[in-house]
Amino acid sequence: TERILSRLKKLPAVTRDGQRIGMLVNLELPRELDMALAAGAEGVGLLRSEFLYMNRVDLPSEDEQVEAYRAIVEGMEGRPVTIRTLDVGGDKLAPSLRDRLGDTANPALGLRAIRLGLQERPLLEAQIAAILRTSAFGPVRILLPMISSLSEVKQVREIVLQVAKRLKRRGIKMADPLPPVGVMIEVPGAALAADALAQVSDFFAVGSNDLTQYTLAIDRGEEQVAHLYNPLHPAVLRLIQFATEAALRARIPISVCGEIAGDPKFVPLLLGLGIQDLSMAPVNLPRVKQRIRNIDYLAATRCARLIMDQWDTGRIAMLLDDFNALAV
């Protein structure tokens, strides 16, 4: 298998009929970088910046953040690195922010992710400053978690401009033009407003984990309802389709970075819906690439069309299984 993997690493992720797919990775910890490179990652589609805030009682300084991001950006040697601003609250905890997050009955619907950043401005500004400073060392993109409205994106964009101006006055080098600012599509309202969000976003990243949780009102970590959690639910698929079409119309890139992007089973469906970039845990990259290289893009498009006509989750799963059994 070692030989097969190293051979696969050098081969492009291209379907049998020539459709090229971008293979990106999700990183939770800097030390996963080596594995990502060994797997042949073409960029980081999602850097979960939470690692900087976990297992400690104080907040990371701006300099410390720059150091951590810079190591990853330099390690990727010119490939783009998408840094997501802090996504704590909900199922993700940070001891230093516990007081500010408070105790709440519905943490997943509460002060989380970008909501926290917009409330605790210095926190978000320090992170934006760190990302902008990192942009001097290689291509970076800024990704905003749990966006649910246009105004949130506009506010962050304004902060990016202000922070950039401040850094410039201090003579600090940054990318010019400034890094792209994109949003996670992981709240149903954001998916439904994708046309409008595309006007203020440079790219989309579909967070199918949270999109499934919020669309179906099923806690992603709750065992008692785990059997009901299914990204193949037609409502979830329709939201992904809606956002994808909006992105394609607006000519902005859209990737999927939830768990489904790292499962070969979903490849025909996501490609068939028009997704051209997949971001996944490094360990999943080889088998997803292998799956892409074995399928026919046109057939995947037909499979997706057939699936999008269905209203029964079980039937959708069966159609996808049939397609995968046929084409392997």
Ligand code: PEP
């Ligand atoms: C998602 O929600 O699908 C996602 C990629 O983000 P996270 O899993 O970090 O919430």
Ligand code: MG
């Ligand atoms: Mg998420």
